[in-house]
Structures are given as structure tokens and as C-alpha cells.
Amino acid sequence: MLLSKIFWLTLLARPLQTSTASLLRSVSADSPDAGREQVRLSTGWRFWRSENIPDGIIYERRSDASNESLLELKPWILPMGNAFINDPEDWHDQPDSNLDIDIEYTRSGFDDSGWENVTIPHDWAIRLPFLTGSRPVIPTSMGNLPVHGVGWYRKQLDLSAEDARKKIYLDVDGAMAYPMVWVNGQLAGGWPFGYNSFRVDITPHIKTGESNILAIRAENPAGRFSRWYPGAGLYRNVWLTKVSPVHVAHWGTFISSREVSDASAVVDLSVTVENRAESNAEVLVLTEVFEFNTQSQNIGRSVAKFEPAKLEISATDGKASFNGSVTIRGPHLWGPPPAHQPNLYAAVTRVYQGKRLVDEYETKFGIRSLEFHPDNGLLVNGQKVYLQGVNQHHDLGPLGAAFNMRAARRQLEMLRDLGANAIRMSHNPPAPELLELTDEMGFLVINEIFDSWEESKTPLDYSLIFQDWREPDLRAFIRRDRNHPSVIVWSYGNEVKEQSSDDERAAEIAIYLRNICHAEDPTRPTSTSMHFSSPNMTLPTTQDVISLNYQGEGMRYGPAYEHITGGNHKTPQYQAYHDAFPGKLIMGSEVASSLSTRGAFLFPVTPYNSAPVNDSYGGNSKTREISAYELYTADAGSSADRIFLTQDEKPFVSGGFVWTGWDYLGEPYKYSSLHTGGWGIIDLAGFKKERFWLYQSRWRPDLKLAHIIPHWNWPGREGEVTPVHVFSAADEAELFLNGQSQGRLKKGTEEYRFRWDDVKYEPGELYVQTYKGGSEWAADKVQTTLEAYSLHLSADRGHVASDGDDLVFVTMEVVDAEGKVVPKSNNTAIFSVSGPGEIVATTNGNPGDFTAFTSLERRAFNGLALAIVRSYAGASGELKVRATSEGLQGTEISIEV
Numbered sequence: 001m002l003l004s005k006i007f008w009l010t011l012l013a014r015p016l017q018t019s020t021a022s023l024l025r026s027v028s029a030d031s032p033d034a035g036r037e038q039v040r041l042s043t044g045w046r047f048w049r050s051e052n053i054p055d056g057i058i059y060e061r062r063s064d065a066s067n068e069s070l071l072e073l074k075p076w077i078l079p080m081g082n083a084f085i086n087d088p089e090d091w092h093d094q095p096d097s098n099l100d101i102d103i104e105y106t107r108s109g110f111d112d113s114g115w116e117n118v119t120i121p122h123d124w125a126i127r128l129p130f131l132t133g134s135r136p137v138i139p140t141s142m143g144n145l146p147v148h149g150v151g152w153y154r155k156q157l158d159l160s161a162e163d164a165r166k167k168i169y170l171d172v173d174g175a176m177a178y179p180m181v182w183v184n185g186q187l188a189g190g191w192p193f194g195y196n197s198f199r200v201d202i203t204p205h206i207k208t209g210e211s212n213i214l215a216i217r218a219e220n221p222a223g224r225f226s227r228w229y230p231g232a233g234l235y236r237n238v239w240l241t242k243v244s245p246v247h248v249a250h251w252g253t254f255i256s257s258r259e260v261s262d263a264s265a266v267v268d269l270s271v272t273v274e275n276r277a278e279s280n281a282e283v284l285v286l287t288e289v290f291e292f293n294t295q296s297q298n299i300g301r302s303v304a305k306f307e308p309a310k311l312e313i314s315a316t317d318g319k320a321s322f323n324g325s326v327t328i329r330g331p332h333l334w335g336p337p338p339a340h341q342p343n344l345y346a347a348v349t350r351v352y353q354g355k356r357l358v359d360e361y362e363t364k365f366g367i368r369s370l371e372f373h374p375d376n377g378l379l380v381n382g383q384k385v386y387l388q389g390v391n392q393h394h395d396l397g398p399l400g401a402a403f404n405m406r407a408a409r410r411q412l413e414m415l416r417d418l419g420a421n422a423i424r425m426s427h428n429p430p431a432p433e434l435l436e437l438t439d440e441m442g443f444l445v446i447n448e449i450f451d452s453w454e455e456s457k458t459p460l461d462y463s464l465i466f467q468d469w470r471e472p473d474l475r476a477f478i479r480r481d482r483n484h485p486s487v488i489v490w491s492y493g494n495e496v497k498e499q500s501s502d503d504e505r506a507a508e509i510a511i512y513l514r515n516i517c518h519a520e521d522p523t524r525p526t527s528t529s530m531h532f533s534s535p536n537m538t539l540p541t542t543q544d545v546i547s548l549n550y551q552g553e554g555m556r557y558g559p560a561y562e563h564i565t566g567g568n569h570k571t572p573q574y575q576a577y578h579d580a581f582p583g584k585l586i587m588g589s590e591v592a593s594s595l596s597t598r599g600a601f602l603f604p605v606t607p608y609n610s611a612p613v614n615d616s617y618g619g620n621s622k623t624r625e626i627s628a629y630e631l632y633t634a635d636a637g638s639s640a641d642r643i644f645l646t647q648d649e650k651p652f653v654s655g656g657f658v659w660t661g662w663d664y665l666g667e668p669y670k671y672s673s674l675h676t677g678g679w680g681i682i683d684l685a686g687f688k689k690e691r692f693w694l695y696q697s698r699w700r701p702d703l704k705l706a707h708i709i710p711h712w713n714w715p716g717r718e719g720e721v722t723p724v725h726v727f728s729a730a731d732e733a734e735l736f737l738n739g740q741s742q743g744r745l746k747k748g749t750e751e752y753r754f755r756w757d758d759v760k761y762e763p764g765e766l767y768v769q770t771y772k773g774g775s776e777w778a779a780d781k782v783q784t785t786l787e788a789y790s791l792h793l794s795a796d797r798g799h800v801a802s803d804g805d806d807l808v809f810v811t812m813e814v815v816d817a818e819g820k821v822v823p824k825s826n827n828t829a830i831f832s833v834s835g836p837g838e839i840v841a842t843t844n845g846n847p848g849d850f851t852a853f854t855s856l857e858r859r860a861f862n863g864l865a866l867a868i869v870r871s872y873a874g875a876s877g878e879l880k881v882r883a884t885s886e887g888l889q890g891t892e893i894s895i896e897v
């Protein structure tokens with residue numbers, strides 16, 4: 001014991017001042033001259049963008065910007081990575097010469113009054129019109145929005161005289177891309193990879209007691225640098241962190257749990273404290289563990305204390321670490337609902353110099369055990385959890401890449417309702433807040449960092465900087481995210497090209513990256529997703545767990561796919577992998593890649609349970625729609641039905657991650673003039689595609705659900721075969737058309753839907769009654785509607801917080817005189833709002849609609865459109881959202897601010 005028990009109690013009896021609201025991470029210690037303060041820098045920014053390079057600088061000359069006159073700043077940026085490079089031999093020296101450049105945008109005297117006022121997070125491209133012309137700089141594969149160019153952000157920072165005693169850091173959660181930070185005209189740092197978070201020490205550049213100019217430059221290449229919509233600019237939060245010179249280091253805690261049971265668990269903690277002061281420091285580090293209430297975001301009961309630790313830390317940049325363990329009796333374990341609850345704890349670390357509290361640092365964590373079993377799959381706290389996963393890209397549809405907590409939560413809430421319990425962050429690090437949400441809501445996460453290594457997938461992608469940044473990027477990524485209980489696997493790659501070009505090289509790189517992961521975090525397995533490698537190749541031998549994209553079901557495989565030539569053909573591979581690696585868990589890191597356009601049904605319907613989309617079956621190249629019978633796929637994909645069959649046949653597989661949960665911007669398939677590909681179970685607006693109920697019936701088998709497709713408005717199809725399919729967990733179903741039975745069906749062992757493929761259309765009513773185990777289960781009906789008559793509005797919530805961030809999602813439906821949504825209606829609506837707020841975006845989920853997301857005039861798409869509403873910061877009162885449309889009755893809805 002380093003301290004008497006009485007002293008220990010006195011110290012911890014002080015009230016905790018930890019405010020844990022996720023978007024205001026402000027922790028203040030009770031010592032007047034010290035303490036940690038973290039302020040989000042969201043308002044007061046000025047922004048300007050140029051399509052070309054306006055300032056004569058670049059991180060490194062590339063093929064799209066090879067102009068010799070550009071000054072390369074790489075030598076000044078590379079040393080930022082040193083803190084995340086293990087071997088000092090590999091550190092980058094600061095250039096001897098000072099950076100001899102004067103950029104007017106970085107100077108305090110520069111007149112930015114003509115620049116745009118923006119709040120951060122900000123995505124400069126999402127509010128602009130889509131690019132037109134036959135060969136736009138940014139193609140539809142990247143979302144067709146003007147992400148290219150250089151964006152400058154300026155903000156005044158006022159620092160008090162007291163701040164002179166502190167270290168001042170700028171924490172950037174992510175900026176697209178090649179961000180560089182200037183303070184008062186001097187370059188302070190940067191970090192090229194647009195998806196990683198980074199910290200810049202701005203202390204040497206600031207003037208305390210006066211105002212400072214912070215200028216951040218972001219740049220995206222003019223050309224293909226991504227396979228999807230990347231976003232542009234300061235699209236994640238930016239923070240100012242002030243700490244006493246002696247403080248817990250950046251991402252300086254690591255907490256994990258072992259020997260976990262309901263009775264007890266051992267929690268291991270490591271804390272690194274940094275001394276940036278002029279003299280050596282002797283500190284006392286105390287860490288106490290509290291229950292954490294995710295509803296109130298407050299700390300609860302204290303449950304354990306680590307042994308106090310004394311550390312001696314040498315002056316100017318010394319670091320010292322403490323490692324300790326405690327046993328927690330009767331822990332509230334973390335795990336995914338419904339079988340588990342996502343309980344969290346908070347470890348509060350206090351650093352004392354003498355009697356002075358100099359830092360207080362909170363780390364949220366969860367106690368859980370994970371077992372990756374080759375035959376039983378994933379066990380969480382000893383119980384099997386089948387991975388019902390989805391892949392998610394980082395964009396938030398019409399809000400672009402600009403992170404928004406409410407929009408992200410809405411995505412997860414709908415995925416939870418779907419029955420999903422796992423998310424793969426494809427293919428790059430997410431916003432830090434997204435992992436706070438997955439912790440709180442109990443999603444299992446594959447956290448992924450790279451889509452390419454040395455070999456490029458698009459000419460200007462990460463491969464350009466892989467060699468210099470792979471180590472610092474990977475270490476920074478893991479240090480940031482390793483305390484999240486939701487993260488279960490680190491993925492350091494996705495379908496890398498090296499798989500097919502050079503298997504040995506792929507394995508070498510994999511081992512290199514894997515070893516870094518293991519060194520940073522020995523508690524989690526790692527992986528890279530493989531769609532090409534075979535069990536007899538070298539790359540798979542390097543894997544902790546086997547992550548297969550599409551190989552499990554086979555690629556371009558099955559009766560409907562036989563005509564496809566070329567490409568990566570595969571027969572089903574789960575068994576072959578299981579045989580070759582009997583000790584390794586297997587998962588489908590990408591499954592399905594099926595496609596559909598919400599509300600679009602095309603005829604004829606394939607007789608198979610899975611078919612590649614083409615103009616004969618499932619597709620229409622004129623309207624660019626893909627049929628919502630939910631049987632159609634990319635050439636290498638499989639329908640949900642076929643995935644379910646494979647999963648039932650291979651129970652040793654731990655589950656799969658559907659490509660994708662939500663539609664995302666970019667990567668159209670089959671038809672090129674689309675701004676989204678239609679891979680999602682949920683469309684870009686957040687409207688459910690029919691697949692939603694197909695997955696729900698599988699993933700939530702206790703839900704009394706029956707869902708009929710298609711809609712029943714088919715004027716002109718009278719007497720023609722119009723198949724009717726029903727999604728339900730029931731085992732029998734009887735369909736009636738206008739009261740006439742179309743037959744009672746029993747679901748076969750290899751069937752995941754009920755199909756009446758010979759129904760002849762007549763207007764009226766379809767009704768299905770389903771049965772399970774002989775008893776009535778659920779029913780559904782679909783009726784032919786009358787003509788469009790009026791608009792109807794509904795909101796996801798009746799109130800909105802006036803914090804400047806919160807959003808309300810308002811759905812508009814085109815309905816008939818009886819209130820039924822008219823399926824194919826595409827009336828144009830005009831949205832307006834009165835009261836203290838604004839409409840920030842509209843959309844309808846139609847992949848082929850290139851109306852700017854800011855437009856208040858929006859066509860319904862197959863009956864629906866969406867308006868996203870935000871209140872003004874600090875406002876209160878009532879917001880009225882209105883929708884009108886020529887020839888239809890308009891409507892309005894009230895939202896309380």
C-alpha cells in the first residue's frame with residue numbers, strides 16, 4: 001500500500017465532476033491551476049474551397065497534381081507519425097530547414113469575411129449540386145458530388161492567460177483528406193489518412209491571453225481516390241483539449257477483462273502518464289471503477305479501486321505506465337441484446353502531483369468474454385451469439401459524411417429493429433461516437449482500417465501512402481478504439497489486390513499488420529477479408545479468424561449464374577476452409593450483395609431463389625430499377641434466401657455481414673447513372689425495402705410477422721401472372737385474392753419465403769394468413785389503392801433538442817382518399833418550415849434522382865419522400881413542417897423545439 005487508507009478515502013470522497021455527455025467531453029479537475037478541459041469546436045468557422053490547388057502546397061505530388069511548382073509538405077508531416085512508430089530507427093527527422101512558405105489563409109490579418117460560415121462536422125460536397133457532363137471529375141462510383149479540391153477552414157481561438165500553464169492540443173476525429181493544421185501562420189501538424197483521428201500539439205504556436213488563428217486545410221484529389229463517396233473536409237468533430245503538463249497520455253489507457261463470469265471478473269488496466277513539463281515529476285495515479293448509466297450518461301456506484309501507483313516521469317516528454325488489476329464481484333456483463341445487456345463501466349483515473357490533482361481522465365469500458373470457436377462460432381460470456389451482421393459505410397445519406405449523432409443513432413435503431421446484432425465498419429475507421437453508440441446499444445463490431453495495401457484499387461487511393469503510414473495509422477486506430485467492448489475483431493484489410501497478384505507478398509504484409517495489432521491489443525483476434533484467396537494459399541494461414549467475402553455461398557455459382565463468364569468464379573468454400581483450418585472460426589464478412597430499388601417490382605420473376613440481375617430478370621436498364629422481389633444480386637452475390645440456406649447447411653460458420661445494412665452514396669451496380677448502388681436493406685432515406693421483412697423474419701423469428709409483396713396496383717396487368725411472395729417466420733400460409741384461396745403452402749426445408757408464382761392479377765385485396773406449429777401466427781393484407789389524393793407527414797420524434805445538432809426525420813407519404821400509400825406515385829412536393837428551424841436535406845431514396853439534397857422541391861419516389869429538419873441552436877417553440885403538391889391536399893406537422 002502506497003497510501004494510508006484514510007488518505008485514499010479522502011481523495012476519492014470528492015464529488016466527481018465528470019460530465020460524460022458524449023458530445024461535450026469536458027472533464028474538469030478541482031485544482032484551479034490544472035485540470036483537463038475538452039471543448040468541441042463546432043461553431044465560428046469560416047470556410048472556402050477551391051476546385052484547384054490555390055496555395056502552392058501539397059502533401060505529396062500525385063498524378064492528378066504533379067505540378068513541379070507545388071511545395072511538398074510531406075517532410076514536415078511525416079514526423080507526426082513518430083509517436084506511433086515503435087522502432088526509433090524508423091522515425092522521421094524534422095527537416096532542418098524551416099518551412100519557408102507564407103500562406104495568406106493562415107495569417108491572422110487575412111480577411112475571411114467573404115468566406116462561408118459553417119459548423120463542424122461539415123462535408124463541403126454534400127450540399128452542392130451533383131456533377132453533370134459525360135466524364136465528371138468525380139464519377140458516380142464516388143457519388144458524383146464535388147468532393148475534389150482544397151478546402152480551408154479558419155477559426156479564431158481565444159486562450160486565456162491561465163492557459164499558458166497548460167498543454168493545448170487539437171484533436172481531429174477525422175478530416176477528408178490530407179488535413180494540415182496551421183496556428184498563427186505556422187504549420188503545426190497533419191495526418192494524411194482521412195479516416196483516422198489525430199492529435200496536434202499546438203502549444204508551441206499559440207499566444208495565450210490573446211486570440212489565435214486556427215486554419216485547417218483539407219484536400220481531395222481530382223480523380224478516383226475511393227470506391228465510394230468519401231465526403232470532404234472537416235466531416236467529423238474537432239476538439240480543443242487543455243491539460244496540465246503532466247497528464248494521462250493521448251489514448252493513454254487500456255482496459256480489458258478476463259476470467260469473466262457472473263460471479264466475478266478480473267479487469268486489467270494500463271495507464272500511461274506523460275510529463276511535458278520542464279522538470280521531472282513524481283505522480284500518484286489512482287483509478288476507481290464506477291457503474292455507468294447509459295440512459296442518464298452518469299456515473300453510478302463505485303465498484304472497485306486499483307492499487308494506487310507511484311510513477312516517476314522524466315522531464316520534457318517522459319512517459320511512464322502503470323499496470324494493475326482488480327477483481328469485480330458480480331459484474332454486470334456487456335453483451336448484445338436480446339440475450340445480453342450492454343452494461344458499461346467507467347474507470348476514472350486521477351493523477352496527483354503531491355496533493356495537487358493535475359488530471360482526471362475517464363475511460364468507459366465493458367466487461368465481457370469472447371471466444372472464437374471453430375465449430376460453435378462466437379461465444380459472448382460463454383453463450384453462442386450468431387452473427388446477424390450488416391456492413392455499413394460511413395456516410396449518412398443526404399447528410400453526407402458529416403457525422404451527426406442523431407442520424408447515426410437512427411441508422412442503428414433501424415438495424416436493431418431489423419434484428420441485426422453486428423456491424424462491420426467497411427472499410428475504414430468510423431467516427432468515435434459511432435463506437436460509443438455500438439457500446440451503448442450492444443452491437444458487435446468488426447473494426448476495419450484498410451481497403452487497399454500496396455496495390456491500388458483506384459489510382460489515387462491509400463496505396464499512395466501505405467508504405468509511410470501503415471504502422472502509425474494502424475497503431476493510432478487500435479489505441480483509439482481498444483477500450484470499446486463492442487469491438488470484437490480488428491480487420492486490417494478488405495479484398496486486397498495482393499490476394500490475386502502475389503499471395504506470398506499478401507501473407508507477408510498480413511503478418512506485419514497482424515503483429516502490430518497483437519502488440520497493441522493482445523485480447524482480440526485480427527483478420528483481413530478474402531474473396532479471392534483459397535484454403536491452399538498462404539494468406540489464409542496468417543489469419544486469426546477466417547473472414548470470407550461471398551466465398552461461402554460461392555461466387556457466380558448456382559443454376560441462374562451458369563451463363564456468366566469471366567470474373568472470380570468460386571464454388572462454395574466454407575467446408576473447404578473448415579477442413580483446412582479446423583482450429584479457426586469462420587465468418588462471412590460480406591454476404592449477399594443483393595440489390596433492389598425500393599417499391600419497384602419487375603416481371604417476369606426468376607424461378608430460382610437467387611439470380612444475377614440483368615434485363616431479362618430483375619433489371620430494367622431504361623428505368624435503372626432493380627426488382628424488389630429481393631431475389632436479384634450482383635454477379636458475385638447471392639440472395640438472402642440462398643445465404644440462409646448456406647448458413648443452415650454449415651452451422652459451424654459464425655454468421656455473416658450483409659452487404660449492406662443501409663444504402664450508401666456511390667458504387668452503383670449494373671446501371672451507371674445512379675448516385676447509390678441499392679445494396680442496402682434500407683434505402684438512402686431510411687425507408688425499408690422489402691428485404692427488411694425478409695431479414696426480420698429470419699433474425700427475429702419470434703416476431704409475429706407476415707409481409708406480402710408486391711403492392712397490388714397493376715392496371716394493365718389484369719389476367720397476367722403476377723407472383724405473390726410472403727416473408728414470415730411461420731411454417732404454413734394461405735393466400736387469398738379477393739377472398740379466393742390461392743392455396744395453402746408449407747415452407748419446405750430449403751425455403752425462406754412463401755411463393756405463389758402463378759397468381760393472376762385482378763385488382764382488389766390480397767390477404768395472407770400464416771400458421772406456426774398449426775396455430776395462427778400473423779396475417780397481412782395489401783389492397784389496390786385509389787388515386788393519389790393527399791400528402792401525409794409523420795416524424796420519427798415529436799420534439800427536437802435545440803443544441804444545433806439534433807434532427808427530426810419527417811416522412812412524406814402520398815396517400816389516397818382512404819389514407820393508403822399509393823405505390824407508384826411520384827408527385828412533386830414542396831417542403832417548407834416555419835418557426836425556429838430549417839430543413840437541412842430532402843431525399844426520396846431513388847438512386848436515379850440527381851436533385852441536390854438541399855432542394856426543398858422533392859418528387860416522391862414510389863410514394864415516399866423524406867425531409868430532415870433541424871432547429872436553430874438555442875431556440876425554443878414550435879416548428880411546423882409543411883408539404884404541398886399541385887393537385888393534392890397538402891399537410892403540416894408540428895415539432896416541439
Ligand code: GAL
Pocket residue numbers: 426494495531549590593634659667
Ligand atoms: C465487395 C467489396 C465491397 C463492395 C461489394 C459490392 O467485393 O468488398 O466494398 O464493393 O463488393 O458487391
